Amino acid sequence: MAQLLPLGEKAVKLAAKLGATEAEAYLSQTVQSMLTFHKKIESGKTSQLTGIGVRAIVDKRIGFASSSSTESRDVENATRMAVAIAKASRANPDWHSLPKRTGRAKVEGTFDKRTAEIESDTLVRKAAEIIDFIQSLDSRLAPARGHLATGKAICAIVNSHGSQLSKKGTYASFSIRVKAEEAGKKGTSDEGWQARSWREIKFQKLAEEASQRAIEMLEASPIPNTKASVIFANDLFAQILNVMFTRTINAEAVQKGRSPWIGKIGQQIARDNFNVIDDGTMKGGFMTWGFDDEGVRQQETEVIQDGILKSYLYDTYTGAKDRVASTGNATRRGAGIFGVANPYTRTPTPAPTNFVLKPGDAKRDELIEETQDGLYVVTSIGEWLSNPMSGMLGATATNAFLVRKGELSNPVKGVIVSGGFFDMIRNTIDLIADDTRNAGNFYSPSVRVQGMSIAGR
Amino acid sequence: MISRKLQISSHLLWLGFQAVPCMEDVLAKLVDEARRLGASYSEARFQEVATTALTVENGLLKTYESDKLIGVGVRVLLGGSWGYSSLSDMKLPQLRKAVRQAIKIARSSRERSLEAKVGTHRPVQDKANVQTRIESNEVSPEEKIRIGVEANKAALIDDTIKNATTRLGTFTDRRLFVNSEGSCIEVNSSMAGLQQLSVAVSAGKMERVSDGESECAGFEFIQDKDWTKFCREISELATKAVDAQMPSAGTFEVIADPDLVGLILHEAFGHASEGDYVTTRESVLQGKLGITLAGHDVTIYDQGIVEGGYFVPYDDEGVSKTQTPIVQEGVLEGYLQSRQTAIEMYAEPTGNARAMNFENSPIVRQTNYYMKPRDYSLEELAEGIEKGYYIKARGAGGGQVDVGGGTFTFAVGPSFLIENGEIKEMVRGTTVSGMVLETLQTIDAVGKDLKISTSAFGGCGKGAQMVRVGHGGPHVRIKKITLGGRT
Numbered sequence: 016m017a018q019l020l021p022l023g024e025k026a027v028k029l030a031a032k033l034g035a036t037e038a039e040a041y042l043s044q045t046v047q048s049m050l051t052f053h054k055k056i057e058s059g060k061t062s063q064l065t066g067i068g069v070r071a072i073v074d075k076r077i078g079f080a081s082s083s084s085t086e087s088r089d090v091e092n093a094t095r096m097a098v099a100i101a102k103a104s105r106a107n108p109d110w111h112s113l114p115k116r117t118g119r120a121k122v123e124g125t126f127d128k129r130t131a132e133i134e135s136d137t138l139v140r141k142a143a144e145i146i147d148f149i150q151s152l153d154s155r156l157a158p159a160r161g162h163l164a165t166g167k168a169i170c171a172i173v174n175s176h177g178s179q180l181s182k183k184g185t186y187a188s189f190s191i192r193v194k195a196e197e198a199g200k201k202g203t204s205d206e207g208w209q210a211r212s213w214r215e216i217k218f219q220k221l222a223e224e225a226s227q228r229a230i231e232m233l234e235a236s237p238i239p240n241t242k243a244s245v246i247f248a249n250d251l252f253a254q255i256l257n258v259m260f261t262r263t264i265n266a267e268a269v270q271k272g273r274s275p276w277i278g279k280i281g282q283q284i285a286r287d288n289f290n291v292i293d294d295g296t297m298k299g300g301f302m303t304w305g306f307d308d309e310g311v312r313q314q315e316t317e318v319i320q321d322g323i324l325k326s327y328l329y330d331t332y333t334g335a336k337d338r339v340a341s342t343g344n345a346t347r348r349g350a351g352i353f354g355v356a357n358p359y360t361r362t363p364t365p366a367p368t369n370f371v372l373k374p375g376d377a378k379r380d381e382l383i384e385e386t387q388d389g390l391y392v393v394t395s396i397g398e399w400l401s402n403p404m405s406g407m408l409g410a411t412a413t414n415a416f417l418v419r420k421g422e423l424s425n426p427v428k429g430v431i432v433s434g435g436f437f438d439m440i441r442n443t444i445d446l447i448a449d450d451t452r453n454a455g456n457f458y459s460p461s462v463r464v465q466g467m468s469i470a471g472r
Numbered sequence: 473m474i475s476r477k478l479q480i481s482s483h484l485l486w487l488g489f490q491a492v493p494c495m496e497d498v499l500a501k502l503v504d505e506a507r508r509l510g511a512s513y514s515e516a517r518f519q520e521v522a523t524t525a526l527t528v529e530n531g532l533l534k535t536y537e538s539d540k541l542i543g544v545g546v547r548v549l550l551g552g553s554w555g556y557s558s559l560s561d562m563k564l565p566q567l568r569k570a571v572r573q574a575i576k577i578a579r580s581s582r583e584r585s586l587e588a589k590v591g592t593h594r595p596v597q598d599k600a601n602v603q604t605r606i607e608s609n610e611v612s613p614e615e616k617i618r619i620g621v622e623a624n625k626a627a628l629i630d631d632t633i634k635n636a637t638t639r640l641g642t643f644t645d646r647r648l649f650v651n652s653e654g655s656c657i658e659v660n661s662s663m664a665g666l667q668q669l670s671v672a673v674s675a676g677k678m679e680r681v682s683d684g685e686s687e688c689a690g691f692e693f694i695q696d697k698d699w700t701k702f703c704r705e706i707s708e709l710a711t712k713a714v715d716a717q718m719p720s721a722g723t724f725e726v727i728a729d730p731d732l733v734g735l736i737l738h739e740a741f742g743h744a745s746e747g748d749y750v751t752t753r754e755s756v757l758q759g760k761l762g763i764t765l766a767g768h769d770v771t772i773y774d775q776g777i778v779e780g781g782y783f784v785p786y787d788d789e790g791v792s793k794t795q796t797p798i799v800q801e802g803v804l805e806g807y808l809q810s811r812q813t814a815i816e817m818y819a820e821p822t823g824n825a826r827a828m829n830f831e832n833s834p835i836v837r838q839t840n841y842y843m844k845p846r847d848y849s850l851e852e853l854a855e856g857i858e859k860g861y862y863i864k865a866r867g868a869g870g871g872q873v874d875v876g877g878g879t880f881t882f883a884v885g886p887s888f889l890i891e892n893g894e895i896k897e898m899v900r901g902t903t904v905s906g907m908v909l910e911t912l913q914t915i916d917a918v919g920k921d922l923k924i925s926t927s928a929f930g931g932c933g934k935g936a937q938m939v940r941v942g943h944g945g946p947h948v949r950i951k952k953i954t955l956g957g958r959t
Contacts, residue, residue, distance in 0.1 A: 051935065053752045055586040059577040060556035062831045063570075064543070080538040083560040093540070100536050103613035105621075107532060135555075136580040143584050159754040159876060162935070194754060194876050201756070203876030232877070237954075240722050271529050272634035273671045275678050360539045396872040397881035397903060404671060404678040407718070409903025409956040411881035413874045429879040431905050431956035433721065470721035470905075470956050 019044065020181055022085055023173030026069050026094045031175060033098040035071040037113045039174040040094075041308065041347065042067045042085065043359050047166035050138040053158050054146060059135045066359035068347070071097040075110040078102070081360045111335030117178040117310035120343075124299030127212035130185040131167040138163045145222050149193055152226050155233075159194040159203060165213060170358075172310040180310050186301075187213040191222055195229040202232030202426075204414050205394055209455055211299050228393065228414055235426035237471040238417065244389035245432055245467040246382045246418065249452040253459035255398055255408065256291075256372060259436050263403045264318065265344065265365040266333035275404060275437065276324060285322040285440035288375055288447055293318055293328055295343050295368035302346075302368040302456040309345040309363045316342045318370075322441075330365040344368060371458040375447025382446050382463045389418040390469060392432060406437040430471040439464050498564065499650035502546055502571050507652055509575045511548040513590050515651035517788060518544050519830040522609055523643040526616055528624040530636060533617055545830040546571050550578040553585035556833040590811040593821075595654035596792070600785035602662050604690025608642035611691045616640055619694060620666075626700035627670055627707045632714070635671035638703060639684075641928050642691060647788070655790040661783045663940075664693045665928030668703040672710035679714035679900065681706055681867035681885060686928035688783040709866065712898055713886040719899040721957040724860045725890075727853045727949050730923035731865030732884060734943030736950075737772060738841050738932065739871040739880040740911050742943075745774075745798050745806075746836040746934075747813030747824070749875050756878040756908050757804065764802045766912040771844040772799040774808055776823060780924035781840030781942025786823065788834040793823030798841075799912075810836050828937035835935055840926070843945030846918035853917055853949045855893045861955065862888040862895050863904065870930070873908070881905040903956035911950060919947035 023040035030038030044065045051057045067090055068081035078101030082093040141163055149158050164187065171181040190207030206225040208216045247255065268274040276284070295313025297303055307313055309331060317325040329337070330345035346366040347358035383391060390412070398410035415427040434443070446463040453459075499516035506514035519542070526536040544567055545558035555578030557570040620640040627636035644662040649655065665686025672679050683706055687693045728736060741757075749755035757765075776784040776793030784793045789811050797805045807817065810825035813836060825834035854862070863884040871882025884904050889896045924944035931940045 049936075050581070052584075053754075056553070056581040056584045057586060058554035058556060058833055059581055060558070060833060061573055061577065062545075062558040064558075064560045064831065066560070077535070079535060082539070083541045083543060084562070086562075089540070096538055100538060100613050104536060104617065105533050134580075135577040139581045139584065142581075146584070157753075159752055192754075192876065196753070201876060201878075203754070203874065235877075271637075272673075273637070273669075273680070360537065360541075362535050362537060396874050396879065397883070397905070400869050400871070400881070400883035400903060402680065402883075402901070404680045405900070407900070407902070409881075409883070411872075411879055411903065411905040413877050413879055428874075428877050429905060429907055429954075431721070431881070431903050431954055433903060433956035468721045468956070468958060470723070470954050472723060472954075 019169065019171035020173060020179055022067065022090055023171050026067065026090050027173050027175050029091060029094045030069065030071045030098055033095060035073055035098050035101065037072040037175050039070040039113050040067060041172050041359055043168060043170040045166060045168040047164060048133065048135055048138060049164040050142055052142045052146065052161045056139060056142055059138060061135065064357065066357055067093055068359040069094045069097040070362060071101045072110065073098065073101040075106040076101045076104040077107060077110065078104060079362045109336050111332065113174045113176060114309050114311050114331045115176045117180060117306065118312045119180065119305035120296050120312045120314065122296050122303050122305050124211055125184045125303050127185045130165050130187050130213040133165045133213055141218060145191065145218055148219060149222050149226050153230060155195045155197050156226050156229060157194055158191060160192040162190045164188045174310065178310045180306055182305055184304065186211055187216060189216050189218060189221065191225050193225040193229040195233050197233055200233045202229045202235065204228035204232055209301060209453065211301065231426050232414055232428065235428040237429040238427055239471050241469050242466055243469060244386050244463055244465050246386065246389060246391040246461060246463045248393045249450050249459050249461045250454045251392060251395060252462050253452065253454040253457040256370060256459055257454065257457045258399050258401050259403050260370060261367055264328055266327040266329045266337060267365055269327050270333060270336055275406060279324045282324055283322050284324045285319055286444065287321040289319055289322050289440050289444065290373040291319040292316065292371050293344065293367050294371055297369050300369035301453055307343045307345040308347045308358065311341045311343045311345060313343040313368055328365045328367060330363055333365055367456060369456050369458060372460065374449040374451050374460045377446045377448045379448045379450045379461050382448055382461055383418055383423060384421040386418045386463065387420060390427060391416045391418050391423060406435045408436045409433040430469050432467055432469055434464065434467040495648055496650060496656055499648065502567055503650055503652050505568060505571045506546065506548045506575065509572065511550045511575065513549040513652055514547065515649065516544060516546045517830055518648040520646045521643060523641065524616065525639065525641040526620050528620045528638045531625050531628060533621060536613060536617065543830040546574045547833050548574045548578050549588060549590060550575060551582045552587035553578045553582045554588060558831045588812050589815045591815050593653060596790060597656050599658040601660040602688045602783050604662055606691040606695065608662060608664055608691040609644060619699065623666065623699035623703045627668055627703035629704055629707045632672045632674055632711045633670055633707050634673045636707060637669040639667045639929065641665055649788065649790045651790055657786050657790050659786055661688060662690060663688050663928045664691055666694065666699055667929045668706045670707040670710040672714040674714045677714050679710055681710040681713055683866045684927055684929050686926055709886055713900055716886060716898045716900045719861055719902055719955050719957040721955060723952055723954045725857050725951050726860050726953050727862045727947055729864045729947055730921060730944050731925060732863055732868065733843055733945035733948050735865060735868065735871050735882050737843060737945065738838060738943045739873045739882055740906060740908050741772065742838045742841045743873045743875050744908050745808055747807045747809040747817065748836040750807050751813050751816045754876050760804050763804055765804050765909060766799055766802040767915055768802050769846045769918040770799055770802050770912060770915055773797055773844065774839055774841050776839050778840045778924055778942065780944065782926040782940045784839040787825045788827040789825040791821045791823040791825065793839055796822045808836050808838060810834065826939050828939055832937050835937065837934065837939050838932065838941050840924060840942035842924050842943055843918065845920050845922045845946035848917050848919045850919065850947050853919060853947055854890055854895055857890045857893055860890045862890055867901055878908040879905065880908060905954045911953065914951035915948050916951050917949040921946045
């Protein structure tokens with residue numbers, strides 16, 4: 016892999032020469048391998064992408080430009096462009112400075128050598144194994160869509176306050192959709208896992224769970240409108256936490272007036288069984304790194320303690336504005352202005368690292384056993400369309416089961432589960448299990464919510 | 473002052489497309505190399521994208537980002553097995569290595585491969601461009617900032633608006649395609665758009681409404697429109713919506729506006745008509761060709777070039793994209809095909825194999841998916857609805873479908889109650905859901921208007937790839953759709 020730090024240094028020096036009062040270069044190089052399959056292997060690919068993003072500040076005016084080419088000439092052009100944009104911009108009175116105190120936290124489980132070395136033949140063997148396994152379980156089953164991926168990335172940050180940092184990491188992911196067919200009826204089910212290392216993924220167990228549920232879903236149908244307790248499976252509730260907090264718990268959203276958590280620090284916003292931390296250093300966490308995307312040490316931050324809102328998530332800019340230190344949450348992830356974006360094409364904003372709803376003391380089975388009348392929702396679609404400002408949550412269940420007298424009964428699909436999220440965390444989430452699981456960088460146990468609206472036939 | 477101007481103009485040169493010398497020849501070399509190494513078919517794609525995007529929030533410029541993406545992807549077919557490799561490093565030895573990698577991947581999955589075939593097609597040499605009057609890349613950052621800030625300030629209508637965020641974006645996307653059959657196709661697309669998000673707070677309640685408009689055009693699209701009016705209207709809608717009630721939960725008769733019809737078609741039907749979901753027998757539309765799935769009034773097309781839509785003259789397999797009838801007067805006529813799925817289904821490719829960018833191999837995607845208008849006015853559609861809703865897309869945000877299970881869902885923006893044939897008060901946006909096969913069947917009246925739109929700021933995601941699509945139609949009446957809400 017190319018030497019990223021010297022390139023970054025060059026960009027920062029050039030920016031200063033062109034009149035930037037401060038400058039920062041973020042460089043990355045990623046290599047990814049992927050395989051898609053159903054009953055057969057559809058296609059495999061490998062992709063390699065480099066990139067540099069240069070942030071230049073000219074007297075509180077900020078410019079940013081990026082390029083996927085790290086050839087000298089293109090690095091120079093991107094730097095010139097960043098400075099030119101800064102000069103064309105308007106001053107931001109709140110600008111304080113790029114981070115001056117950068118550094119690295121001790122973290123484990125971010126880079127796995129074996130995962131970094133995985134090539135297409137390993138993915139092919141694994142896919143073949145999964146296909147054979149699913150088909151051996153039951154003649155009604157077949158894999159409908161499978162996806163295997165591994166990746167490694169190196170990243171470097173250089174800024175004009177003397178910061179020179181680099182990091183490397185790996186990830187692995189697996190997703191499988193299994194379909195069951197019998198006498199004109201169809202059932203489908205999805206499972207998946209995202210981790211920092213390949214060996215952490217229990218391929219067979221996940222394939223088995225999806226297979227079993229696909230068969231159960233052959234008989235699924237909507238139910239009439241009702242109001243009932245809803246049990247959300249751990250990884251589904253993790254996705255709901257993502258929708259409800261990512262865009263609102265960061266200090267930028269708060270400072271800019273687009274968060275329901277404005278003015279709520281120190282207040283009871285949830286029941287006392289509701290505890291949330293943002294843990295940027297958790298071992299093997301999906302977003303665990305020694306430092307964030309502007310070079311500040313990642314850390315553990317209490318967000319909600321015993322139901323009381325303790326802190327927002329800060330990067331250097333928003334921290335300076337509130338006169339607090341950055342919580343190490345600068346990220347360049349997320350949807351860019353044009354959809355999927357590479358981190359080097361974005362300026363940093365604060366966002367969660369590993370966002371964790373702490374486990375409760377109930378067992379997953381107890382959530383079901385203690386429910387007289389309810390719905391257990393395992394997977395849904397459209398939950399990401401919920402509204403984090405109004406708190407209006409809506410999820411269309413695709414794999415769900417009725418719960419009657421403490422037992423799972425009929426399979427259900429195609430009903431909309433809705434409710435107010437703020438009311439849920441304050442009043443109606445009465446049971447939290449201890450079966451934590453992640454959906455990307457969000458970690459949650461299964462939870463039970465009382466009295467949700469279920470729209471069906 | 474002078475030096476600043478000079479500097480900017482020199483950077484604009486960099487952003488402007490300079491033809492990389494003989495890129496066609498480089499791609500042809502890669503394609504040949506793949507053939508020498510045993511590929512029965514190969515293609516190489518070069519792409520160069522320049523984007524600028526600025527965000528103004530509460531009157532202040534927040535970010536101005538400019539990006540240039542450049543790279544090559546190589547796809548090979550060897551013994552019925554696909555291999556793909558891409559990189560952003562443009563040096564020839566590295567590109568050659570990518571070819572060898574693609575070959576290696578194809579070889580490693582040979583035994584379990586699909587035994588894919590692509591057929592043979594006549595080579596095409598062509599070049600197609602979006603017509604522009606003002607090159608976006610030649611407009612100064614100052615001018616873009618000025619328009620963005622002005623539009624944003626107009627959205628700050630009163631104290632109820634706690635946040636107004638305006639995004640202005642432009643891009644140019646040059647794609648060059650060369651394959652082992654001798655095709656060489658260049659497509660130059662460009663787009664400009666503006667998006668507004670307004671957050672209103674009233675009596676402790678908070679609501680956000682967002683909407684945008686984009687067009688395949690140059691910067692004239694931005695300059696010719698009154699964005700202050702556009703942004704003000706979205707804030708006004710947010711201030712009304714924040715005080716509105718939730719609709720009732722349950723299944724209702726609704727009228728959907730053209731943007732929403734586009735979204736419904738895209739989610740409820742478009743994805744299920746994608747050939748790859750059909751060949752894997754995953755789609756609920758599998759085996760339904762020639763069967764009546766909707767009322768006689770329903771005709772649906774997927775079309776590469778249509779007013780208001782995204783620009784897809786050719787797909788990323790070099791197949792020309794014209795008008796593909798999917799449903800004709802209620803009957804399922806065809807599916808969306810790539811070269812490979814077409815062979816599997818004894819059909820012709822429809823030009824629907826698309827890739828997000830050079831990093832991805834093409835998969836079956838929609839282009840501009842829309843319903844043909846018929847004869848009803850909005851008032852006529854509302855007649856006879858005893859209790860229902862007029863559901864609208866503005867502020868909606870998107871949708872999703874479970875292709876196998878047949879359930880689809882999407883969010884609607886602030887909408888209206890219909891009682892006894894009359895459109896009444898506003899209700900808050902909510903979640904809507906239905907079943908793929910049922911929903912089309914319960915469309916009982918189709919309006920006479922037609923609107924197709926696309927977006928620079930989003931697109932359709934599938935298999936970790938985002939592509940730009942267009943969709944639309946007339947107003948339609950749907951007998952049965954499920955709304956989330958209060959019980």
